[in-house]
Amino acid sequence: MAATVFQTIYGYKVESDDDVFVLGAQETVINFCKAQMPGNFLANFFPALFHIPDWMPFTEWKRTARKWRERKDWIAKGTAEHSMIGSLLDSKLTEGWDETEKDDRLKTLGITLYAGGTDTVSVIADRVSHVKLIEICLVKTASALTSFIAAMVLFPDVQAKAQAEIDHVIGLERLPAIADRDRLPYVNRLILEVLRWQPVIPIGVPHLSSEDDEYMGYRIPKGTMMFMLRIGNIWAMSRNEAAYPDPETFNPDRYLDPSVPIVPSFGWGRRKCPGTHYAEASMFIAVSSMLAAFRFFKATDVNGNEVTPVIENDLNSAIV
Known part of the structure; x- marks a missing residue:
């Protein structure tokens, strides 16, 4: 299932069960599920915590976001195979969004497609409804x-x-x-x-x-x-x-x-x-x-x- 998800969303081919990205994605999904509960992270109640350095305690979520950003940048360089996220990076569907908004929307799309929640992915779902959104959930x-x-x-x-x-x-x-x-x-x-x-x-x-x-x-x-x-x-x-x-x-x-x-x-x-x-x-x-x-x-x-x-x-x- 993970291999299908990675190929569809990120254009990445999984070669074995112990693939580094698969293991990392499993951990990411677990963290994502925990993040669904607002009380699990103080930053949800105290937004000022978003501005503290990511080397301080209770900021693992910031380090996770940095890893996602590195993955996105790799795709944006054009060296990756065709994928949904890659095509949306330069798509007209995302025109008018600044880099911060684009990052937020595409990260949300990627993790939602991988984790397979019952809800769709914020506003971007409305703007890419004609794209064949495929997931293994x-x-x-x-x-x-x-x-x-x-x-x-x-x-x-x-x-x-x-x-x-x-x-x-x-x-x-x-x-x-x-x-x-x-x-x-x-x-x-x-x-x-x-x-x-x-x-x-x-x-x-x-x-x-x-x-x-x-x-x-x-x-x-x-x-x-x-x-x-x-x-x-x-x-x-x-x-x-x-x-x-x-x-x-x-x-x-x-x-x-x-x-x-x-x-x-x-x-x-x-x-x-x-x-x-x-x-x-x-x-x-x-x-x-x-x-x-x-x-x-x-x-x-x-x-x-x-x-x-x-x-x-x-x-x-x-x-x-």
Whole structure:
């Protein structure tokens, strides 16, 4: 997945699993996920900290930004292969932006495409909407696949039913392909249930007001950080018993009822993730291939007794 992301976004070919940029990107994404929680960094509350030297304590984020800038400069020199970020550096789409604004927008675009949040990337998404924004949604896909494996271990009857469908439709001679997607309805429902059962970004990510605004009598100054808890709480939506009876049970067949809504895991409206279709396709390939090749079951302890895993999310409530 990382290789596809790097080739698409940065024009960089990954040769091995221990590639320096891949390892660095993994660390960057972890830091990015932590940054989604405003309380993790004092600079979010005390902007004056943005001006302190980056050699002082609590300024790791500034050193990370410098590394991103060095990568951007390398691409800007024209020695890198064609990529989305490279093409936008000199694109008419970014005309009228000063260097600081361009840096901010493109860094946001790059990390968002790599990390795969449910929200799009500030204003630039509107201005490059005609560009084919492709992403593998590494963090989101990886987290969803972890939830998928957990579900298969906890609900073996679901796993058996999905594998039976694959064996019947595809056979044993090859792995599923994108062309088989419409022929595997149960697998598709299984993926929808994975995204509902354990949403990757339960309450979305914080937003920043781009201009002064007022809502229900409240004045919202430009630059205010906000959590959209009432309209972006995916976790609450996924636990709505009126829409999803027995919500903690993993049941792909609930979607046989056309009135059952699909949880908007990738957002909605103009803030919808620009790589939704690519992410869904990658999920299908990964899930169907694993079901075709492996059987997941509970581990056993030293006495041979099955160990039932307990699903526990991280303390960070923004990202699972």
